Amino acid sequence: MIRNGHRAAGCTEPPSPAGGRAVRVWCDGCYDMVHYGHSNQLRQARAMGDYLIVGVHTDEEISKHKGPPVFTQEERYRMVQAIKWVDEVVPAAPYVTTLETLDKYSCDFCVHGNDITLTVDGQDTYEEVKQAGRYRECKRTQGVSTTDLVGRMLLMTKAHHSSQEMSSEYREYADSFGKCPGGRNPWTGVSQFLQTSQKIIQFASGKEPQPGETIIYVAGAFDLFHIGHVDFLEKVHSLAERPYIIAGLHFDQEVNHYKRKNYPIMNLHERTLSVLACRYVSEVVIGAPYSVTVELLDHFKVDMVCHGKTEVVPDKDGSDPYQEPKRRGIFRQVDSGSDLTTDLIVQRIIKNRLEYEARNQKKEAKELAFLEARRQQGERP
Secondary structure (H helix, E strand, C coil): EECCCCCCCCCCCCCCCCCCCCCCCEEEECCCCCCCHHHHHHHHHCCCCCCEEEECCCCCHHHHHCCCCCCCCCHHHHHHCCCCCCCCCEECCCCCCHHHHHHHHCCCCCECCCCCECCCCCCCCHHHHHHHHHHHEECCCCCHHHHHHHHHHCCCHHHCCCCCCCCCHHHHHHHHHHCEEECCCCCCCCCCCCCHHHHHHCCCCCCCCCCCCEEEEEEEECCCCHHHHHHHHHHHHHCCCCEEEEEEEHHHHHHHHHCCCCCCCCCCCHHHHHHCCCCCCCCCEEECCCCCHHHHHHHHCEEEEEEECCCCCCCCCCCCCCCHHHHHHHHHHCCCCCCCHHHHHHHHHHHCHHHHHHHHHHHHHHHHHHHHHHHHHHHHH
């Protein structure tokens, strides 16, 4: 059980600190297939100031400089807005970060991870703001990458969410996916995620339910946390004037039982961080029971239980997992209005596999060329 702290959805700019104005921070990026690594970057950036503005690039700009994105720009705008550390989203942000952009939005500096982002012609997109001293760096999250997630979706293996060793097929993929010949890029590739208590503490600040709040329970896999999940949680959030949403996340083995194949794509610890980053969620139950039991409802003093339009698979004994909340008259089925599912995301990836592999090769080749040029420059007398 992890409590999630956040300001109210739709929050406004905080008051200026005593003795000065609020420090405004700029981040930008593609934010394609938003995962907890992106959220952690934005968490770190937000901690450097008082108000975080995030610029998100268009599909056209990403295709020009990197290759086709998995998600549309509208989907990416909404995903970033749902991250609780983000105060404002700027659609169609320029791919190259300039002083003009920072000044336009009254930002003191921009923040990026300790990797590199290059234009189509191999130039550092942050060169101008670095030279002006208006650039800050945060730590890149180890153990997750878009490359890794794509690999999990393409391969029929459960190695990514079980204690077994990585399969030989997955290991071969990890060593070769999207890499240009001889590639040894430190930022592009597949890595293993290791959960720590410190990471959970950083994502969750521990807000207790307050008198007058409506406690709403939702449960599921919340795998590859996406805009369909966000739409559902936003709709649930709107059902009460003062909602306190508790999200129950099922164990990996439970998810695999009702989803089959190689699901879940993300293991329980990864899914926990993804959900904790959402502004609509107040608390997470790690390893929640599949059936919503009397004990669970009483323990959390649940006022309402919600489920979306996705199929409800019976429990192992054939019973309805929502039988108890239905008996109490507190069950609500919620239509999010979104038809996006984890299955559809996987289908997008499989359909465009060759394009994504080519995109990764292109990205790696540019980064290796940049590193080599920087190395040679450093060797000059």
